[in-house]
Amino acid sequence: MGIRLEGVLAAATLPLVLTMALFLGPLVQLVLDSPWGLVDGIKLGFDPWFWTLCVSDMRWLRNQVVAPLTEELVFRACMLPMLVPCAGPTTAIFVCPLFFGVAHFHHAIELLRFRQVSVSGIFLSAVFQFSYTAVFGAYTAFIFIRTGHLVGPVLCHSFCNYMGFPAVSAALEHPQRLLIVSCYLLGVVLFLLLFFPATDPFFYGSSPICSLAGGQRAMCS
Numbered sequence: 001m002g003i004r005l006e007g008v009l010a011a012a013t014l015p016l017v018l019t020m021a022l023f024l025g026p027l028v029q030l031v032l033d034s035p036w037g038l039v040d041g042i043k044l045g046f047d048p049w050f051w052t053l054c055v056s057d058m059r060w061l062r063n064q065v066v067a068p069l070t071e072e073l074v075f076r077a078c079m080l081p082m083l084v085p086c087a088g089p090t091t092a093i094f095v096c097p098l099f100f101g102v103a104h105f106h107h108a109i110e111l112l113r114f115r116q117v118s119v120s121g122i123f124l125s126a127v128f129q130f131s132y133t134a135v136f137g138a139y140t141a142f143i144f145i146r147t148g149h150l151v152g153p154v155l156c157h158s159f160c161n162y163m164g165f166p167a168v169s170a171a172l173e174h175p176q177r178l179l180i181v182s183c184y185l186l187g188v189v190l191f192l193l194l195f196f197p198a199t200d201p202f203f204y205g206s207s208p209i210c211s212l213a214g215g216q217r218a219m220c221s
Helices: 008-022 024-033 038-045 048-055 058-078 080-087 089-102 106-114 119-147 151-163 168-172 177-194 208-212
Strands: none
Touching: 008 024, 008 119, 008 151, 008 177, 024 151, 024 168, 024 177, 048 058, 058 080, 058 089, 058 119, 058 151, 080 089, 080 119, 089 119, 119 151, 168 177
8 A cells, every 4th residue: 555664765755856847837936926935935834833824724734634645545555456456557557547537526516516607617627627637646646656655646646736737827927937938848848857767666665566466567667
């Protein structure tokens, strides 16, 4: 289930750094629009009072702690070890996120219940939510299989929940759009270049889930 100490430090840092590279553009945009500035924002992260406020906020706990932990535990740590022996690691990476995407349809049900938008708008929102969560689920499934750790997917999930979907339209209209768009492109390039090196099983010790793959272990090496 990916709960082990061997290689845990690398598992807690390298996948998160890889994900942050992909979000380089949104991160730069966030810093530019921050009322505190970069230095004050970093200082705030070390302020116990700030974290006390976060922990006392139920929405923050749900989005940053409870949802990433429970969803990754169910859809990665519990589901992937059952799929890998049957389908192999590569197929499991793309099948598992389908369940993860369907599990987010409750957002559409809530919109239908309260009639906040039109039916067509709800349908488009559901399709987008399913697509986005399925792609993200494939990414964290890939991390889980390559690293053999649960901590990486959990931290990446929490980070992505905080960042949300990149506001590309806002970036294109930003006063410093050339810098931000350049960072968007640089982030994608860095992500693609580091995708396999940063998840190399060499950094994480033995990956128990790969022992379930039988002869289909290409994704594990």
